[in-house]
Amino acid sequence: MIDVMLNHRSIRKYKSDSVSEEVLNRILHAGTRASTTGNMQVYSIIVNREKELKDQLWASHFKQKMVQDAPVLLTFCADFNRFNKWCENRKASPGYDNFLSFFTAAIDALLVAQNVALAAENEGLGICYLGTTTYNAEKIIQQLQLPKFVVPITAFTVGYPDENPPLTDRLPVDGVVHYEHYKDYSDKDINSIYSEKESLKQTHELIEINQTETLAQIFTEKRYTKKDNIAFSQALLKVLEKQGFMNNG
Amino acid sequence: MIDVMLNHRSIRKYKSDSVSEEVLNRILHAGTRASTTGNMQVYSIIVNREKELKDQLWASHFKQKMVQDAPVLLTFCADFNRFNKWCENRKASPGYDNFLSFFTAAIDALLVAQNVALAAENEGLGICYLGTTTYNAEKIIQQLQLPKFVVPITAFTVGYPDENPPLTDRLPVDGVVHYEHYKDYSDKDINSIYSEKESLKQTHELIEINQTETLAQIFTEKRYTKKDNIAFSQALLKVLEKQGFMNNG
Numbered sequence: 001m002i003d004v005m006l007n008h009r010s011i012r013k014y015k016s017d018s019v020s021e022e023v024l025n026r027i028l029h030a031g032t033r034a035s036t037t038g039n040m041q042v043y044s045i046i047v048n049r050e051k052e053l054k055d056q057l058w059a060s061h062f063k064q065k066m067v068q069d070a071p072v073l074l075t076f077c078a079d080f081n082r083f084n085k086w087c088e089n090r091k092a093s094p095g096y097d098n099f100l101s102f103f104t105a106a107i108d109a110l111l112v113a114q115n116v117a118l119a120a121e122n123e124g125l126g127i128c129y130l131g132t133t134t135y136n137a138e139k140i141i142q143q144l145q146l147p148k149f150v151v152p153i154t155a156f157t158v159g160y161p162d163e164n165p166p167l168t169d170r171l172p173v174d175g176v177v178h179y180e181h182y183k184d185y186s187d188k189d190i191n192s193i194y195s196e197k198e199s200l201k202q203t204h205e206l207i208e209i210n211q212t213e214t215l216a217q218i219f220t221e222k223r224y225t226k227k228d229n230i231a232f233s234q235a236l237l238k239v240l241e242k243q244g245f246m247n248n249g
Numbered sequence: 250m251i252d253v254m255l256n257h258r259s260i261r262k263y264k265s266d267s268v269s270e271e272v273l274n275r276i277l278h279a280g281t282r283a284s285t286t287g288n289m290q291v292y293s294i295i296v297n298r299e300k301e302l303k304d305q306l307w308a309s310h311f312k313q314k315m316v317q318d319a320p321v322l323l324t325f326c327a328d329f330n331r332f333n334k335w336c337e338n339r340k341a342s343p344g345y346d347n348f349l350s351f352f353t354a355a356i357d358a359l360l361v362a363q364n365v366a367l368a369a370e371n372e373g374l375g376i377c378y379l380g381t382t383t384y385n386a387e388k389i390i391q392q393l394q395l396p397k398f399v400v401p402i403t404a405f406t407v408g409y410p411d412e413n414p415p416l417t418d419r420l421p422v423d424g425v426v427h428y429e430h431y432k433d434y435s436d437k438d439i440n441s442i443y444s445e446k447e448s449l450k451q452t453h454e455l456i457e458i459n460q461t462e463t464l465a466q467i468f469t470e471k472r473y474t475k476k477d478n479i480a481f482s483q484a485l486l487k488v489l490e491k492q493g494f495m496n497n498g
Binding site for chain 1: 250251253254255257259275277278279281282283284286287288289290292293294296297298299328330331332334335338339340341342343344345347348349352353355359360362364366367371378380393394395396399402403417418419420424425426427428429431433434436439440443462463464465466468469470472473474475476479481483486497498
């Protein structure tokens with residue numbers, strides 16, 4: 001079990017082999033055993049395998065090639081639609097059209113997603129999370145026909161690996177764990193925590209390719225810019241409003 | 250591996266046995282192998298074991314007894330503080346003071362949390378997630394001394410189980426999975442999806458204790474009311490503002 005976690009790497013190249021119904025059902029079932037708030041299970045999972053719709057979703061995911069190539073794409077959604085309908089059918093008046101309820105449902109969706117991801121890897125499958133899910137939520141909502149009170153939170157591709165990339169680096173455990181209180185980071189701490197990452201061969205290559213002075217500048221100037229983040233923030237808040245989750249009194 | 254997931258139940262009663270450093274380090278290390286956006290690892294984990302602070306946190310978690318009783322409480326935070334400091338020390342100008350960045354960091358924290366939860370269960374430990382983390386984020390921020398750009402997202406207790414509760418019910422897998430498009434629920438679908446839950450002996454007992462007509466009313470009128478949700482929504486949005494994540498252009 002721990003081995004599956006320790007061996008995790010994102011897989012971006014897949015064999016053409018399909019994922020059987022049996023395997024797919026097993027990993028989805030493992031997902032549904034995750035903890036959810038009050039056991040409400042306010043999430044939904046959308047399975048995409050057909051080419052046409054997967055190609056549309058590929059465009060929403062910034063044309064990342066693995067979305068087209070992987071046999072399966074799973075999208076995990078915050079979903080109060082089902083629960084609200086149940087309440088309304090049971091003489092109960094749901095009060096879940098607010099930000100807290102959205103966030104509760106997002107937590108459910110993410111714990112379920114990680115269960116499914118690990119269950120998939122345990123079956124010999126590879127996965128790759130798609131951060132683009134929240135960037136382009138509005139388009140994905142249209143493509144998957146998500147009703148009010150449903151918002152896509154994360155997604156990943158699933159298939160049998162056709163590559164065996166090395167483990168990616170991580171910050172030292174002590175760099176992300178605090179005991180009792182949060183211990184804020186001195187300049188010296190920052191240097192120590194990031195030193196291994198900064199000394200990697202691929203870091204030096206990245207800096208050369210991107211023609212920046214530091215690795216951090218690749219993040220702030222190329223990959224995750226303020227301009228993009230503000231545009232995506234506005235779009236995501238608009239989606240929450242539109243999907244019915246911003247009636248905060 | 251799948252067995253660990255299928256056997257998951259929330260554990261609320263713990264033996265007094267402590268969790269060794271070795272075991273704790275192993276489960277935290279497994280957490281750090283989870284996928285994070287762009288491998289930025291924008292999360293932190295706070296470990297609480299000392300009585301005094303754990304008692305304060307117990308109050309923030311609505312005095313749920315297991316917070317006092319469990320030997321370990323882990324709090325998983327969205328954390329852009331460390332990354333921002335790194336950027337600033339490396340001549341890079343971070344643009345992560347917005348809602349999208351908060352949500353990205355929350356996703357990181359939750360995938361890591363579920364890895365740690367499963368790794369703990371794999372060691373024979375029991376865990377119980379605390380939804381109260383977002384309800385009382387402001388107090389928890391004070392107690393754990395979380396700086397700007399750090400927000401607690403979820404927490405769970407950890408310890409050796411002193412109970413063996415039955416598995417809790419789940420909706421049928423087909424009730425939460427959709428193929429290709431979202432298939433909205435008819436009244437008949439809702440009846441079918443919730444029938445098993447509604448026919449359980451403990452459901453009938455709960456309805457009798459709560460003196461409601463339906464199970465759904467226990468959720469809307471007792472457990473997760475509109476009034477509470479609105480108050481918690483306002484508090485959480487205020488926390489995001491205060492921690493620096495609402496500069497959305």
